[in-house]
Amino acid sequence: xxxxxxxxxxxxxxxxxxxxxxxxxxxxxxxxxxxxxxxxxxxxxxxxxxxxxxxxxxxxxxxxxxxxxxxxxxxxxxxxxxxxxxxxxxxxxxxxxxxxxxxxxxxxxxxxxxxxxxxxxxxxxxxxxxxxxxxxxxxxxxxxxxxxxx
Amino acid sequence: xxxxxxxxxxxxxxxxxxxxxxxxxxxxxxxxxxxxxxxxxxxxxxxxxxxxxxxxxxxxxxxxxxxxxxxxxxxxxxxxxxxxxxxxxxxxxxxxxxxxxxxxxxxxxxxxxxxxxxxxxxxxxxxxxxxxxxxxxxxxxxxxxxxxxxxxxxxxxxxxxxxxxxxxxxxxxxxxxxxxxxxxxxxxxxxxxxxxxxxxxxxxxxxxxxxxxxxxxxxxxxxxxxxxxxxxxxxxxxxxxxxxxxxxxxxxxxxxxxxxxxxxxxxxxxxxxxxxxxxxxxxxxxxxxxxxxxxxxxxxxxxxxxxxxxxxxxxxxxxxxxxxxxxxxxxxxxxxxxxxxxxxxxxxxxxxxxxxxxxxxxxxxxxxxxxxxxxxxxxxxxxxxxxxxxxxxxxxxxxxxxxxxxxxxxxxxxxxxxxxxxxxxxxxxxxxxxxxxxxxxxxxxxxxxxxxxxxxxxxxxxxxxxxxxxxxxxxxxxxxxxxxxxxxxxxxxxxxx
Numbered sequence: 001x002x003x004x005x006x007x008x009x010x011x012x013x014x015x016x017x018x019x020x021x022x023x024x025x026x027x028x029x030x031x032x033x034x035x036x037x038x039x040x041x042x043x044x045x046x047x048x049x050x051x052x053x054x055x056x057x058x059x060x061x062x063x064x065x066x067x068x069x070x071x072x073x074x075x076x077x078x079x080x081x082x083x084x085x086x087x088x089x090x091x092x093x094x095x096x097x098x099x100x101x102x103x104x105x106x107x108x109x110x111x112x113x114x115x116x117x118x119x120x121x122x123x124x125x126x127x128x129x130x131x132x133x134x135x136x137x138x139x140x141x142x143x144x145x146x147x148x149x150x
Numbered sequence: 151x152x153x154x155x156x157x158x159x160x161x162x163x164x165x166x167x168x169x170x171x172x173x174x175x176x177x178x179x180x181x182x183x184x185x186x187x188x189x190x191x192x193x194x195x196x197x198x199x200x201x202x203x204x205x206x207x208x209x210x211x212x213x214x215x216x217x218x219x220x221x222x223x224x225x226x227x228x229x230x231x232x233x234x235x236x237x238x239x240x241x242x243x244x245x246x247x248x249x250x251x252x253x254x255x256x257x258x259x260x261x262x263x264x265x266x267x268x269x270x271x272x273x274x275x276x277x278x279x280x281x282x283x284x285x286x287x288x289x290x291x292x293x294x295x296x297x298x299x300x301x302x303x304x305x306x307x308x309x310x311x312x313x314x315x316x317x318x319x320x321x322x323x324x325x326x327x328x329x330x331x332x333x334x335x336x337x338x339x340x341x342x343x344x345x346x347x348x349x350x351x352x353x354x355x356x357x358x359x360x361x362x363x364x365x366x367x368x369x370x371x372x373x374x375x376x377x378x379x380x381x382x383x384x385x386x387x388x389x390x391x392x393x394x395x396x397x398x399x400x401x402x403x404x405x406x407x408x409x410x411x412x413x414x415x416x417x418x419x420x421x422x423x424x425x426x427x428x429x430x431x432x433x434x435x436x437x438x439x440x441x442x443x444x445x446x447x448x449x450x451x452x453x454x455x456x457x458x459x460x461x462x463x464x465x466x467x468x469x470x471x472x473x474x475x476x477x478x479x480x481x482x483x484x485x486x487x488x489x490x491x492x493x494x495x496x497x498x499x500x501x502x503x504x505x506x507x508x509x510x511x512x513x514x515x516x517x518x519x520x521x522x523x524x525x526x527x528x529x530x531x532x533x534x535x536x537x538x539x540x541x542x543x544x545x546x547x548x549x550x551x552x553x554x555x556x557x558x559x560x561x562x563x564x565x566x567x568x569x570x571x572x573x574x575x576x577x578x579x580x581x582x583x584x585x586x587x588x589x590x591x592x593x594x595x596x597x598x599x600x601x602x603x604x605x606x607x608x609x610x611x612x613x614x615x616x617x618x619x620x621x622x623x624x625x626x627x628x629x630x631x632x633x634x635x636x637x638x639x640x641x642x643x644x645x646x647x
Binding site: 011022034035038046075078082090106109112113114124125128142143 | 198200201314315317318321322324325328332334335336337339340363366367368369370371374534535536537539540541543544545546547548551552555557560561563564565567568571575576577578594597598601602606
């Protein structure tokens with residue numbers, strides 16, 4: 001199956017979910033004639049129409065992007081791994097502190113992007129974390145979490 | 151004269167001049183790195199501008215755009231890998247010149263053509279934006295609503311091969327813009343009890359996620375880029391005979407770059423290829439194109455640098471970003487509480503004229519830095535890709551955290567990156583989504599404000615002459631795009647067996 005029908009189905013599902021959430025919004029005494037839910041409901045309806053049109057077009061014309069040019073599930077998961085590394089940073093930074101968590105992020109990302117596991121990678125990660133900590137904490141005065149060092 | 155004084159004052163009283171040099175340097179380095187487009191280079195720098203003086207902040211972002219367009223030609227000429235999309239046309243003759251041992255000459259032509267194009271684009275910006283903004287000063291809430299609709303109709307031109315997908319992206323962006331406190335009643339919408347979402351999702355977070363994080367995700371599955379030979383690159387500025395030969399292709403590049411620059415959605419890439427084609431058509435030596443022609447380097451390089459100035463006309467005049475880079479610059483304005491558009495000339499003229507002066511400095515900074523920055527650029531291009539990508543990821547999470555000292559924002563930027571990756575997978579363009587995020591609030595709040603003022607009478611949108619004119623223009627753009635879409639669909643049907 002091509003990607004367009006999947007895209008259309010996801011768009012339709014999102015439109016339904018968004019409309020339901022808009023319908024559940026509380027009514028305010030300060031509301032105008034349109035209301036807080038007016039524009040969101042219109043957007044949901046337009047998205048539903050566009051999704052149906054995309055699905056219909058892909059069935060009539062044929063899918064423009066098919067599984068043949070798909071780089072494969074493993075590669076998609078590998079790409080998603082970058083976001084997972086970032087999410088892990090978000091999770092551990094308040095506990096470990098910004099410098100240590102950032103050093104670990106740089107170390108993990110350098111290896112994840114294909115660098116050979118060598119001592120230079122550790123030195124690079126520590127150096128990058130130190131430089132960015134100096135720029136943000138000392139240079140820009142951003143309050144960074146100290147974590148274990150706090 | 152007053153404008154000149156404002157420009158001078160802005161330059162003298164802020165860090166605009168050092169910002170222009172720094173921005174150009176970062177832009178050249180970023181543009182030279184394959185995978186780091188001008189918009190990504192700008193997005194990476196955006197969080198750093200938060201605490202800066204507004205003039206210096208806007209100048210540094212615009213200077214990155216100027217520098218990146220030249221930087222993109224460095225790997226295009228030396229390793230046959232365009233650092234930016236707009237430098238793709240430069241590969242054809244630039245790399246051929248490099249193969250013939252004339253890489254330094256190609257880089258010199260690229261640099262001076264970029265300067266000529268940048269200065270021409272700046273002149274277009276200065277001459278066209280003021281009148282456009284003065285006209286827009288007469289806008290009322292219905293007209294602002296219609297302006298937002300006109301901006302959204304631009305989506306049609308930004309949709310690539312599928313208008314449907316462009317519209318879906320625009321709606322998704324509009325949906326993101328509705329998250330947060332309702333502009334009229336104050337009801338919390340789609341926040342799911344999260345206090346972090348009450349203020350809405352900042353456009354900058356969406357932009358950095360869509361452009362930078364998505365690219366980081368794509369780069370992890372892409373092969374490493376080629377290495378550049380440092381000894382082959384000694385920059386050589388053109389002599390008088392070469393200047394005479396490249397004047398005509400530069401003029402062609404300037405004309406096409408102006409048209410494509412002010413047209414939302416067209417951008418530097420199309421301008422570069424069209425200019426290359428027209429330069430070959432009008433050349434006395436068309437047979438040299440593809441074989442290392444100096445004209446084949448000058449035309450696209452001039453065109454894509456004209457776009458750096460011309461693309462800011464709709465942004466500064468109307469508040470409508472017509473390209474990724476203009477959208478990031480808009481993010482810079484919003485970050486400093488400035489709204490591009492007609493009121494910017496009234497409320498913060500020092501920012502507008504400071505930007506003009508900063509762009510002038512940036513173009514000459516490009517010439518100065520272009521002569522000395524080549525060696526460090528080559529050194530960087532030859533660094534292993536994993537180290538560079540890890541650094542960029544660290545820069546993204548640190549920069550976004552620094553905006554509000556919020557890990558929630560870092561989570562959002564990663565989410566926007568995943569969304570951008572999904573959009574790429576489904577062939578949905580990203581820029582319409584950014585337009586939806588940026589223009590969503592403008593459209594909804596002015597639509598509802600106009601209806602409150604007219605006691606719910608929708609005819610207010612056609613009674614206001616400016617609103618009517620803008621809505622007609624939006625309808626014309628949409629109709630033209632629909633016609634093109636139907637034509638493409640017919641062609642696809644005819645081509646399919």
